[in-house]
Amino acid sequence: MNQEIAKIFYEIAEILEMKEVAFKPRAYQKAAQSIQGLDENVKTIFEKKGIKGLEEISGVGEGIAERIVEYIKKGKIKGYEKLKKEMPVNISELVSIEGVGPKLIKLFYEKLKVRNINDLEKAARHGKISTLPRCGKKLEQKILQGIEFYKKSHERFLLGDVFELAEKIKSRLSELKETEKIEAAGSFRRKKETIGDLDILVVSEKPKKVMDFFVSMPEVRHVYGKGLKKTMVRLSNGLDVDLRVVDEKSFGSALQYFTGNKAHNIELRKIALKKKYKLNEYGLFKVGSKKSEVRIAGQNEKEIYKKLGLQFMPPETRENTGEIELAQKNKLSEFIEEKDIKGDLHIHSHWKVKKGLIKERIKKAKELGYEYLGISDHTKFLAIEHGLNEQDLLKQSKEIERFRLHVSGFKILHGCEANILTDGSIDIDDKVLSKLDYVIAGVHSQMKMSKEKMTERIITAMKNPHVDIIAHLTGRVIQRREEYEIDFDKILRVAKETGTILEINANPVRLDLNDVKIRKAKEFGVKMIISSDAHQNEQMDLMKFGVWQARRGWAEKKDIVNTMSFKEISGLFKKPKKKRF
């Protein structure tokens, strides 16, 4: 329901903008944004706390709260229906065309009766657009091109897919002697799970050379525009990349500015204004009388936060979801870092089909600087993954015992990734589970159950004294499979009571728990573990994606159990679950 309401509010904002209503568009937009990012359903909030509860949402006041209630009760909003009648246009579709905004939509509708992308394409093809005031041939071409790109579905890219590409582009640029500093900003730097486009900043004395080199890279398929400050291209895989050349003295402020997110930046500027400063991508300036400006920061990003009276915030937290308020009070915690990770406990060795892989995994784990590694193959219910049965697990235990004797200075744990069956039971006998160092359990079948049943299923598994960790709790595969429906609050309460650890699956297609859920789990005092869930050696490198996600969820070292030493974590697993935390 939150997404539905957010979408309506965004549309209201656009329509009001068309009607040139002042300020209200921003209000609706802001409310839509908050509601979209909300963890709890507005309906639940309303049922629990009434209209006052809704008004607690940032950007939601009396008026908008009433509109939300109207939607909850009647499934529609009268004012919105009325606006729609005045402007019966598919706005959300049309605004997604690059270069088309509310004002143009209004003009196109009034003069050409354009209601959707199809109409717009026809109008542009027939040369109608360029007959309108302030519209020319170039706009017409731009619109046609925009439609072309829209049709090729301008979807977002997985962070994991963008990561390697970004590294490649950065290293190409760094080989060029004309570039001094290089940094990728935007949602990539904030390590969002999906990326719309990539922003790269460089410092250079020779912008022309850098831009020429940039557009000539083999990955570049299309150049949107090329200037000395900004060049925009599309790569052959469809990813849009903007390259910006900035002055050394503005590098920090440009990095801050282009990292965003937008809402975070707006808050920062407001703080600057209150201090009689001005903040933009060129620096932080003190504004004196007669509009004289003195730069007080810009070269260094940290300096900007400091001068604004704020603790430094890692890019992963810059979403304007409360980080600024905490930073003002100096109460922002230290978040977990990659170097805090001491081991990986969710690792597959495909033992039933290939025996030599445990050794390879150990070698890789040592390279990563880990202190320990846990082998956790699938169990028998997952025949397709050659899951191990009870006998296999006992045999594997003996082999791991032999490794322990031969490997020095490194510790190996033996676990498994067992299946939570539909009734919540585990597909491996308790007696065998109790012989393992630890047990991960996950749902791998029957994912479309009712919310109540799925919640009950997982809770039953958590109540099993042998189940230490629940893997990929929501089962989502980003952009491919929805989360299962679960009552997350209820699960968190039981996790806390039973001492069950929740996994943050680091695979970039899962990242499950997500940032919002991590933050909530932390608030409930539930412990988490970050796991690569590697099926191949190279996938053990994915741990960092989990760490970034954990940082986005404000997790600290103490919230994540695989920051513990081997002694601590093996001791932990030996204690009864309820006495662990």
Next chain:
DNA sequence: GCCGTTTTCGGCCCGACTGTTTTCAGTCG
């Protein structure tokens, strides 16, 4: 329509780029 260590009324982030004109409106991030 929202919101408050300048305000319960009067403000609401800011600059670049583009295409269109010839001083600026619309869009974007």
